[in-house]
Amino acid sequence: MRVCEGGRVSILPPAPGEPRRPSGPRDPGDAWVVAPTGERYWGVFGAAGLMAVDAERGVLLQHRVTWSHFGDTWALPGGARHEGESACDGALREAAEEAGVPDAAVRPRLLSVLDLGYWSYTTVVGDVIRPFEPTISDPESHELAWVSASEVIDRPLHPAFAESWVRLQSLLAVRPAIVVDAANVVGAVPDGWWRDRAAATDRLLDRIGRLADDGVDAALLSLPESRWYPEWTVVVEGEARAAATAPDDVRIARAAASGDDAIVAEAERLVSTGRTVIVVTSDRELAGRVEAAGATTRGAGWLLDQFD
Structure with a gap:
């Protein structure tokens, strides 16, 4: 025994x-x-x-x-x-x-x-x-x-x-999706990202890929149950568009012009499909735009804390 x-x-x-x-x-x-x-x-x-x-x-x-x-x-x-x-x-x-x-x-x-x-x-x-x-x-x-x-x-x-x-x-109708403002999150850490934006974005994608594998605590998403595996989209712009292919279960949206406009469009698209959408950005103006589209927001620190 x-x-x-x-x-x-x-x-x-x-x-x-x-x-x-x-x-x-x-x-x-x-x-x-x-x-x-x-x-x-x-x-x-x-x-x-x-x-x-x-x-x-x-x-x-x-x-x-x-x-x-x-x-x-x-x-x-x-x-x-x-x-x-x-x-x-x-x-x-x-x-x-x-x-x-x-x-x-x-x-x-x-x-x-x-x-x-x-x-x-x-x-x-x-x-x-x-x-x-x-x-x-x-x-x-x-x-x-x-x-x-x-x-x-x-x-x-x-x-x-x-x-x-x-x-x-x-819960079958609940399908969380997270849209990441890559430029904003990368810029929140003074690790020399300005010398090579694409490489810094690659590092971010790698960390998000590991988080996608591990899932996110339900409380951090304001959802019931124990752990969720959201759909991840990372919006990149400018020089960061040269970032490598995303890890499994992470989608890259390469903004042709304004990154903010691409993030809003992505949030609107996901909301229209019934997803529960969270946009990760500390940009207040952008946060207001995506919230008007039906998404909620979390600051860059919310995501960085999960990496730690």
């Missing part, structure tokens, strides 16, 4: 009437966490699941096999995390193992975390960017199906998923 953040962790036999899992190699994380009050939760290091959202087909659901916990119900592909594995990596790995979700087919949008102290479950909500057909690739599914968001509740759902579904469904 191992102590795990206040709960008790052990590999337990099935409860009376609960079918046994198929035999095979067991990862150290594949064990029950037993709460002080006796409830059991699967995954020594916590668990994670993927809610893949296809704009045309809906949400990918898994019809769980009879022998699984709350068998014969519908839920998300997911399972126990491995030791040292991030929740996002665990959810994507489990979705690949259970539903054949291809690598790089889903772009994470947000993390919703249920943290009990001794055990946690993370739902990774992600957008399908490369359409695919799910395939049953292990013995844990009766069926896999794309289900319209309006019809999910009509299925017999796993109790935990049913409890979280209403909240998650309400």
Whole structure:
């Protein structure tokens, strides 16, 4: 028996009437966490699941096999995390193992975390960017199906998923986007940027790329849940237009003329598509223009603090 953040962790036999899992190699994380009050939760290091959202087909659901916990119900592909594995990596790995979700087919949008102290479950909500057909690739599914968001509740759902579904469904329309005034942010740090504006912009793009991978704390975006992965656009102007290609998940908008006009146009475009738009700039006049277009603003320091 191992102590795990206040709960008790052990590999337990099935409860009376609960079918046994198929035999095979067991990862150290594949064990029950037993709460002080006796409830059991699967995954020594916590668990994670993927809610893949296809704009045309809906949400990918898994019809769980009879022998699984709350068998014969519908839920998300997911399972126990491995030791040292991030929740996002665990959810994507489990979705690949259970539903054949291809690598790089889903772009994470947000993390919703249920943290009990001794055990946690993370739902990774992600957008399908490369359409695919799910395939049953292990013995844990009766069926896999794309289900319209309006019809999910009509299925017999796993109790935990049913409890979280209403909240998650309400977030499907929330799509944050961040537009960065590169000239303003670069100019906020006296690191010699004026000697080579393109190189300074490359450094900024690299740091934003790492932040895009890590996500942004929900509180910093004034959004609910735990962590979000916004769409990033960096607007560059003048000599900075020679900056290199942006990292993955970061788009460069190279202003042909006025950088401010390009930022306003980008904010207007994103707002018109239903995005929740934040423009990063400390320019007060520009901030007023983008706020009039329906965006909110954060100063350059807001972004620089996240790099630190």
